[in-house]
Amino acid sequence: MSILVAENLTIQFGGLKAVDNFEINVNENELVGLIGPNGAGKTTIFNLFTGVYKPTIGTITLNGKQINKCKPNEIVMLGSARTFQNIRLFKEMTVLDNIKIAYHNQMNYSFLDAVLKNSKFHEQEKEANETALELLKVFHMEDDQHKISKNLPYGKQRKLEIARALATKPKILLLDEPAAGMNAQETEELMETIKFIKDYFKVSILLIEHDMKLVMGICERIIVLDYGKIIAAGLPENIKKDKAVIKAYLGD
Amino acid sequence: MKKLFKKFDKIVPMLVLIFSIFLILNTLIETRIFTRYYASILVIVAVYIIMATSLNIATGFLGQLILGHAGFMAIGAYSAALTAIALRDYIVNDLLLFIVSALVAMIVAAIFGFIVGTPALRLRGDYLGIMTLGFGEIVKVILTNLEITNGAQGLTGIPTIMSFPIAYFTMIIVVSIIALFMTSRHGRAMLSIREDEIASESVGINIFKYKITGFIIASMFGGVGGAVYAFQIGYLTPGSFNFTRSIDIFVIVVLGGIGSLSGSVIAAIVLTILPETLRDFASYRLLIYSILLILVMLFRPQGLMGTRELHLSKINDKYESIKTKLRNKFKKPKEEGDA
Numbered sequence: 400m401s402i403l404v405a406e407n408l409t410i411q412f413g414g415l416k417a418v419d420n421f422e423i424n425v426n427e428n429e430l431v432g433l434i435g436p437n438g439a440g441k442t443t444i445f446n447l448f449t450g451v452y453k454p455t456i457g458t459i460t461l462n463g464k465q466i467n468k469c470k471p472n473e474i475v476m477l478g479s480a481r482t483f484q485n486i487r488l489f490k491e492m493t494v495l496d497n498i499k500i501a502y503h504n505q506m507n508y509s510f511l512d513a514v515l516k517n518s519k520f521h522e523q524e525k526e527a528n529e530t531a532l533e534l535l536k537v538f539h540m541e542d543d544q545h546k547i548s549k550n551l552p553y554g555k556q557r558k559l560e561i562a563r564a565l566a567t568k569p570k571i572l573l574l575d576e577p578a579a580g581m582n583a584q585e586t587e588e589l590m591e592t593i594k595f596i597k598d599y600f601k602v603s604i605l606l607i608e609h610d611m612k613l614v615m616g617i618c619e620r621i622i623v624l625d626y627g628k629i630i631a632a633g634l635p636e637n638i639k640k641d642k643a644v645i646k647a648y649l650g651d
Numbered sequence: 652m653k654k655l656f657k658k659f660d661k662i663v664p665m666l667v668l669i670f671s672i673f674l675i676l677n678t679l680i681e682t683r684i685f686t687r688y689y690a691s692i693l694v695i696v697a698v699y700i701i702m703a704t705s706l707n708i709a710t711g712f713l714g715q716l717i718l719g720h721a722g723f724m725a726i727g728a729y730s731a732a733l734t735a736i737a738l739r740d741y742i743v744n745d746l747l748l749f750i751v752s753a754l755v756a757m758i759v760a761a762i763f764g765f766i767v768g769t770p771a772l773r774l775r776g777d778y779l780g781i782m783t784l785g786f787g788e789i790v791k792v793i794l795t796n797l798e799i800t801n802g803a804q805g806l807t808g809i810p811t812i813m814s815f816p817i818a819y820f821t822m823i824i825v826v827s828i829i830a831l832f833m834t835s836r837h838g839r840a841m842l843s844i845r846e847d848e849i850a851s852e853s854v855g856i857n858i859f860k861y862k863i864t865g866f867i868i869a870s871m872f873g874g875v876g877g878a879v880y881a882f883q884i885g886y887l888t889p890g891s892f893n894f895t896r897s898i899d900i901f902v903i904v905v906l907g908g909i910g911s912l913s914g915s916v917i918a919a920i921v922l923t924i925l926p927e928t929l930r931d932f933a934s935y936r937l938l939i940y941s942i943l944l945i946l947v948m949l950f951r952p953q954g955l956m957g958t959r960e961l962h963l964s965k966i967n968d969k970y971e972s973i974k975t976k977l978r979n980k981f982k983k984p985k986e987e988g989d990a
Contacts, residue, residue, distance in 0.1 A: 471852040471853060472852050472855045472856055481853055487853070488847070490847070491958065496839060496842075499836075499839060500840065501854040503839070503856055508835070510864075512835075513834075513837055514831045515831075524836075563854060567855050
């Protein structure tokens with residue numbers, strides 16, 4: 400079953416077609432990589448998928464529902480979550496609170512329940528607390544729960560951002576350059592983490608990345624983008640040999 | 652039963668504190684150790700606490716720069732005063748009259764909060780600040796030109812039904828509602844908007860809904876503050892809700908710590924009582940006041956409390972830890988002696 404489908408997707412900023420006739424079909428529990436030189440339109444595609452931009456032409460379907468005109472928060476509720484190229488945590492808040500904010504939509508007590516602090520409030524808060532802790536345990540971060548998130552080391556901040564995205568219970572996880580700014584060893588760890596997430600949480604993952612080792616190492620399928628157009632798509636080994644891809648990256 | 656007891660365990664110390672402060676202050680007023688002048692200052696302190704904590708929702712927790720909070724205070728003050736004037740012959744009980752008028756003030760201020768907030772919150776930072784500043788001035792001009800408010804001459808004949816107990820408990824109710832609200836998922840959602848709007852949208856928070864809710868709650872309780880003020884002063888002119896008043900409230904929030912309710916409360920107390928005690932220094936008063944402000948901002952730019960809150964349990968923990976430390980200190984030599 401396909402989770403995320405985009406057809407004929409185009410977005411135009413003035414005279415510039417940032418994304419031109421893009422197509423994708425991400426299946427359940429599949430790990431797809433999206434690569435391309437700088438300025439190819441990868442992040443723009445993520446912004447289209449998450450509702451930050453609205454497509455000029457084309458449709459995006461998430462989990463069987465068309466999301467062209469949805470707001471970012473509505474798309475999250477339909478089962479998609481993302482991380483950002485430059486980490487965006489709630490910096491001044493604790494690690495646990497960062498996760499708990501993502502549980503916002505899974506709780507439903509009202510303003511009045513909050514002020515009265517009734518049993519509905521306590522039950523739901525307790526549950527959120529426990530599930531958040533469990534999630535942190537999965538990422539081996541339970542000891543950091545009370546730390547202010549900006550004080551975490553870089554690698555852990557990345558992990559926390561991914562954990563926060565997973566807390567919204569997504570069907571598909573969009574990772575925007577998760578290995579950016581990481582050294583070789585951290586990247587290695589990240590690869591393990593991503594593989595683990597895919598198996599443990601049974602999510603589909605769409606991944607933008609420049610680190611070829613990571614992309615070739617874990618992606619099941621790769622789509623290559625240049626100047627907003629798909630220039631190649633397929634299995635990693637085929638992409639490596641693809642003439643158009645080599646040309647896009649290295650020139651003639 | 653045990654569970655119930657445990658639940659109350661947390662609230663009881665707070666209630667004890669609230670009531671003991673009230674009893675002390677109230678006996679001081681009743682026995683006339685505090686003159687009427689002191690009592691009126693205490694009511695004004697309560698007004699400023701209400702104004703500062705309500706502004707702190709929008710400015711501190713939501714991170715929106717709002718420079719026209721006196722506008723909502725004015726709306727609240729005038730609507731409460733007009734309601735009370737109209738109803739004073741029908742409702743003889745002071746407390747009831749206050750409650751009814753304050754509710755009207757709340758509703759009217761909240762409606763204005765919604766009307767102003769909807770377009771305003773599409774703006775950000777300085778632009779929002781300028782817009783809300785403009786709103787405050789517009790309110791002032793409208794109040795000056797309306798017939799029902801008696802224009803620039805000011806509204807007289809407002810029943811001065813305010814007393815220290817009413818002001819005190821209104822303040823307690825407002826602050827507790829805000830505090831209870833902020834420690835819920837709704838409060839967290841607002842904090843996340845302050846931290847990073849894009850990220851909070853990306854975890855599924857409806858940022859527009861929470862911005863407008865925050866704005867409405869802030870204006871609503873701002874209206875309540877205005878109502879308390881109106882019944883204390885008994886005479887309203889549009890001029891008393893000018894830009895300086897907005898800035899006074901804003902300064903309290905900044906000085907107390909943007910995003911800290913207890914900070915707002917402390918700063919409101921200090922900044923209302925300080926100018927009064929400095930009256931002996933006559934014209935040096937404003938100088939000293941300003942220098943103090945500058946000093947605090949130099950040495951604690953995050954405000955007195957930063958974003959932290961004062962918790963009774965934390966104070967208790969600290970007290971316990973000091974106690975055990977001291978005990979260990981005194982115990983150790985003894986144990987060695989035993990050995």
